[in-house]
Amino acid sequence: MTRPSVSAADIKPDLDRLRRRGLLRGGLSLGSLALLTGCDLSTHSGVDAALWAMLRFNDRVQAALFSPARMAATYPASAITHPFRFNAYYPEWQVRQVDPAAWRLDVSGLVADKSPWTVEKLQALPQEAQITRHICIEGWSQVGQWSGVPLHVFLRRVGADTRARYVAFSCFDGYSTSLDMASALHPQTILALDFEQQPLAPQWGSPLRLRIPIKLGFKSAKNLQSIEVTNTLPGGFWENQGYNWYSGV
Ligand SMILES: Nc1nc2c(c(=O)[nH]1)N[C@H]1C(S)=C(S)[C@@H](COP(=O)(O)O)O[C@H]1N2
Ligand SMILES: [Mo]
Numbered sequence: 001m002t003r004p005s006v007s008a009a010d011i012k013p014d015l016d017r018l019r020r021r022g023l024l025r026g027g028l029s030l031g032s033l034a035l036l037t038g039c040d041l042s043t044h045s046g047v048d049a050a051l052w053a054m055l056r057f058n059d060r061v062q063a064a065l066f067s068p069a070r071m072a073a074t075y076p077a078s079a080i081t082h083p084f085r086f087n088a089y090y091p092e093w094q095v096r097q098v099d100p101a102a103w104r105l106d107v108s109g110l111v112a113d114k115s116p117w118t119v120e121k122l123q124a125l126p127q128e129a130q131i132t133r134h135i136c137i138e139g140w141s142q143v144g145q146w147s148g149v150p151l152h153v154f155l156r157r158v159g160a161d162t163r164a165r166y167v168a169f170s171c172f173d174g175y176s177t178s179l180d181m182a183s184a185l186h187p188q189t190i191l192a193l194d195f196e197q198q199p200l201a202p203q204w205g206s207p208l209r210l211r212i213p214i215k216l217g218f219k220s221a222k223n224l225q226s227i228e229v230t231n232t233l234p235g236g237f238w239e240n241q242g243y244n245w246y247s248g249v
Contacts, residue, residue: 055244062246063180072188072213072249075131080196081142086203087217089175089237096173096223100199100207106226109168112159119193119207125149125157128190132213134220135249137238146211148192152185160229168234169210172225177236179212179219180246188213191224216247 034041037057039050086092104116129147155162167184170176183189192211193199200206205222212219218238228234239245 058244059246062248063182066180066182066248068182068186070214072132075133075143077131077145079143080131080145084144084196084204085140085142087136087138088173088222090173092203095203097202098172098207098223103207105208105224107158107228108226109228109230110161110164111155111229114158122149122154122191122193122208126153127193128187130188130190130211130213132188132211134213134217136217137243137247141217145196146190146192146209147194147197148190148208148211150187151189151191151210152187154191154227155184155229164229165231166229166234168228168230168236169221169224170226170228171221171223173223175221175223175237176234177210177219177221177239178234178245179215183212183214183248186212186214214248216249218243219247 033039033050033054037050037053039053040046041050088095100119104118105122106116107114126149127147128150129145131143131145133141133143135141151167155167160167162181162185165181166178167181168176168178179189189210189212192205192209193207195201195204200209200222202223205224208224209222210220210224218236233245235245
């Protein structure tokens, strides 16, 4: 085992971050971190590798606890939150708008059919409605009503290799996120076209957003531009800044 030569103060912000997320309990030392992860802690990149190894370990634990049969709670229409809260990594006046008639959804990676999708083509697929709770990592939640195409229906329609590990989502506002395949295939994971029984307004992710009640709100990407099926861990806007990648609720 390599002796850690980076001081605890050097990586204090990273350790504090992990502690806040409950990944490190009490006074986990650099030595035990090295033992746990098998990473060389004598350099900064080694420390980084150890921290990422811890996070991936956390992802694996969460994935092992996942059950495709476990459903997120659903609610009656009377429980829908009004007014519904907008959230994005920018303020509401900066919401991007596209013409839904000109918009196309790109499909890439491990799929048989890479032709782009129009709103009309998506509307012609089977639709599923849900009233579920959207839980933001910032500590607030709200109940909303969405409907659209179950992602498993879409993935099978495009001939996706559903043995692939990940599905990645890119948005035309610069946002991105990604899912493990099991969560992508969960029956409550939908490509939502409607919010409160109307076509999505721009601030709610027009013309197409992901809606996944079994994950924290930041996974429900709005303003979708492309979907990729891949075996390479894709990351995402918040995931790359240290939010837990799996983020099941
Ligand atoms: N394209 C895009 N999707 C996004 C975000 C974003 O900034 N851009 N923010 C995420 C976060 S953190 C939350 S809580 C929800 C907010 O969705 P809402 O505005 O419908 O409440 O969108 C998620 N999807
Ligand atoms: Mo969020």
